[in-house]
Amino acid sequence: MVAPPDNDVLWARALHVKHNGSPALTGVSLGVREGEILAVGGPRGSGKTTLLQCLSGQLRAQQGEVWFNSTPVHTMGPLTRERLRRDRFAWIDPTPVLVPELNAWENAALPLMLRGVSRRRAKTAALEWLDRLDIGGCARKRPHALLHAERQRVAIARALAPAPTVLFADEPTAPLHRADRAHVLRTLTTAARSHGITVVLATHDADTAALADRTVSLLDGRLVNTVHLPPVTDSAEGRAACSLSV
Numbered sequence: 001m002v003a004p005p006d007n008d009v010l011w012a013r014a015l016h017v018k019h020n021g022s023p024a025l026t027g028v029s030l031g032v033r034e035g036e037i038l039a040v041g042g043p044r045g046s047g048k049t050t051l052l053q054c055l056s057g058q059l060r061a062q063q064g065e066v067w068f069n070s071t072p073v074h075t076m077g078p079l080t081r082e083r084l085r086r087d088r089f090a091w092i093d094p095t096p097v098l099v100p101e102l103n104a105w106e107n108a109a110l111p112l113m114l115r116g117v118s119r120r121r122a123k124t125a126a127l128e129w130l131d132r133l134d135i136g137g138c139a140r141k142r143p144h145a146l147l148h149a150e151r152q153r154v155a156i157a158r159a160l161a162p163a164p165t166v167l168f169a170d171e172p173t174a175p176l177h178r179a180d181r182a183h184v185l186r187t188l189t190t191a192a193r194s195h196g197i198t199v200v201l202a203t204h205d206a207d208t209a210a211l212a213d214r215t216v217s218l219l220d221g222r223l224v225n226t227v228h229l230p231p232v233t234d235s236a237e238g239r240a241a242c243s244l245s246v
């Protein structure tokens with residue numbers, strides 16, 4: 001095994017995944033630099049979700065390697081991978097999955113509390129993020145009383161509140177209207193940049209990909225090209241608007 005380059009926070013080599021015998025990833029190799037926002041594009045069924053699942057340790061590739069910093073993820077047992085996901089990663093699904101018995105702030109505070117942060121500090125951080133995402137007024141509502149788009153904002157607050165090392169976002173703005181999408185994406189990318197969070201973002205939306213530092217594209221489970229975009233220039237303003245006290 002050869003360790004990945006030092007400046008890559010995530011590194012995958014020659015990933016091969018089949019779902020029920022059908023290839024979903026075929027020889028995908030990829031490095032993600034620390035603090036980078038990387039968009040993974042490609043049409044439906046091209047393997048974006050499968051790639052994010054492999055990089056985040058949710059799914060073990062049948063062949064290939066995944067490294068997080070200098071640690072091999074592909075050789076970790078299930079409990080170690082679970083701990084890695086809990087302590088260093090966050091995940092946003094296209095459809096919000098919240099705990100129905102908990103209200104919005106409790107849902108958003110949950111990963112912090114699982115990491116051992118006190119309830120009071122976790123609540124403060126969760127409320128800050130709900131405010132930033134314009135749903136502070138929903139903090140005491142349970143998921144059933146929220147609109148679908150509000151539930152997704154709670155899920156995004158839950159992912160950002162612990163300031164993870166890597167945030168995996170699988171079509172995070174899919175349930176939002178176009179106008180909402182831009183605001184939520186900007187909050188997400190600004191927060192990531194100001195806190196040095198690396199983001200791996202699956203999307204088939206060009207507007208979403210445009211907010212990333214770099215885009216790679218999948219087609220039928222293979223990487224097909226890489227686009228380097230110029231750096232975002234208005235991040236200083238966004239950074240000021242997004243300080244986090246966790």
Ligand SMILES: Nc1ncnc2c1ncn2[C@@H]1O[C@H](COP(=O)(O)OP(=O)(O)OP(=O)(O)O)[C@@H](O)[C@H]1O
Nearest residue numbers: 019020023024042043044045046047048049050051
């Ligand atoms: N659990 C599964 N069982 C069987 N086949 C699967 C499973 N998950 C994904 N696939 C198949 O693997 C291929 C890649 O799927 P994947 O969800 O990774 O693509 P995607 O680019 O994320 O698609 P989408 O944009 O629709 O989410 C597709 O052909 C899909 O049907």
